Amino acid sequence: MTDQPDFMGSMTLEQLQSYDRMHHMHSFTDPIALKQAPPFIIDSAEGCYVTGQQIRLLDAMAGLGCVNIGYGRQELADAAEHVLSKLSYYHSFAAVTNPYAASLAQKISSLAPEHFNKVFFSNSGSEAVETALKLVALYWQQKGEPNRKAIITRDYAYHGSTIATAALNGNEAMATQFGFAEPAPILRAKAPYWYREGGDLSPEEFGLAAAKSVEDLILEAGPENVAAFIGEPVQGTMGIITPPDSYWPEVERICRKYGVLIIADEVVSGFGRSGHWFGQQAYNFTADIMTLAKGLSSAYVPIAATAVSDDVAAVVEDNLGLLQHGFTTSGHPVSCAVALKNLMLIEEEGMVDAIHDDKGPYFEAALSRELGSHPLVGEVRVRGLMAAIEFCKDKTTREQYPAEMAVCDHVGQGCLMRGLIVRPVGNVVVLCPPFIISHAEMDMVASVLKEACNDVHTALQQAQ
Secondary structure, X not given: OOOOOHHHOOOOHHHHHHHHHHHOOOOOOOHHHHHHOOOOOOOEEXXXXXXXXXXXXXXXXXXXXXXXXXXXXXXXXXHHHHHHHHOXXXXXXXXXXXXXXXXXXXXXXXXXXXXXXXXXXXXXXXXXXXXXXXXXXXXXXXXOOOOOOEEEEEOOOOOOOOHHHHHHXXXXXXXXXXXOOOOOOEEEEOOOOHHHHOOOOOHHHHHHHHHHHHHHHHHHHOHHHEEEEEEOOOEOOOOOXXXXXXXXXXXXXHHHHHOOEEEEEOOOOOXXXXXXXXXXXXXXXXXXXXXXXHHHOOOOOOOXXXXXXXXXXXXXXXXXXXXXXXXXXXXXXXXHHHHHHHHHHHHHOOHHHHHHHHHHHHHHHHHHHHHOOOOOEEEEEEEOOEEEEEEOOEOOOOEOOOHHHOHHHHHHHHHHHOOEEOEEEOOEEEEOOOOOOOHHHHHHHHHHHHHHHHHHHHHHHHXX
């Protein structure tokens, strides 16, 4: 390896891989895979590309849908360096703050829908959602309705990997592997996944039907027992599930009718990815609490936030006393400074408008042109710079390929061998590229995906 900082000494690729295999427990990784082959080490990144082991790859996933501003922006490195040399750390407990936390909280409030004027800082999307759950519980305690404990989530949901947030997910294995008991009553509504579950209904009809499943759960549990509904504006991690336009306004109408709070999980969609600053604006609904993370700092540093509406904040803060919640690095000065500079650059460079007016429509057109009629592809879904290529065995019936065939994984591997990173999820390839992606790079993504799909389709035909 080259360009190692002095404190690391001079280590070879093989040494680093050996250290990693012996000592590093990886997220969402089968340990057997690391025993069979060494980890791939990424050691540099710039723009839309990452480089590791002398291989340069176009990252159409922006890490994990988080490096929105692109890799290697010197302005963010300069912000971190400046604050590290001036105020490396201080906490935000006991009415203490720092200039960067104060400024970032104001900046988020200025960009958010106008009723969000309070922000609680944490370190990850999971912590932001945990904070939202605790604030919901506190809200109902303060309101004198402590029996409102049930949380409504959805099939295919993803809200984090802590004990409480994993219980909300639509990925059952994330909870059952550890034998978790659900921390509060969890009710699971239908996802607005028209392609897989809409049947003969139009997308708009199915959006209303999916929303009605929320009302059915509220009535079954009793409104007096339901605390909140949580949902991603676009269900990102489990397949970029873009809801019909009828869905979110109807969910909001139902929740308001029964006094159920709405948590918008904007960890992926927040700060521009949908072509709007927030997914609520893209889908015409208003939440009471929203969670933010990935795009907040473009993942240059760990930081997350939970934004709270004026109405909820007024109840929570009324004669509360000491708020018994927080993290050692909540509002960390370096993280807040980097996040603040990140948001300023996104705003100054007009990135959100560019996604809405140009890049989002171009991305959809490029993917649809190359893949819309492909025999392997059932549906192309795009919202801003979030996209899904859904594979199917039968276009008419929308029948899925069996999971054990790993069709999506084979397509993903075919893309990787051609210099492109995508994310296979079941029978869906997920794409969340950096905001700075060019038209030429979007064309490359679409053409490489088509080539990989061609190879897999040919192999399937030959295997019959």
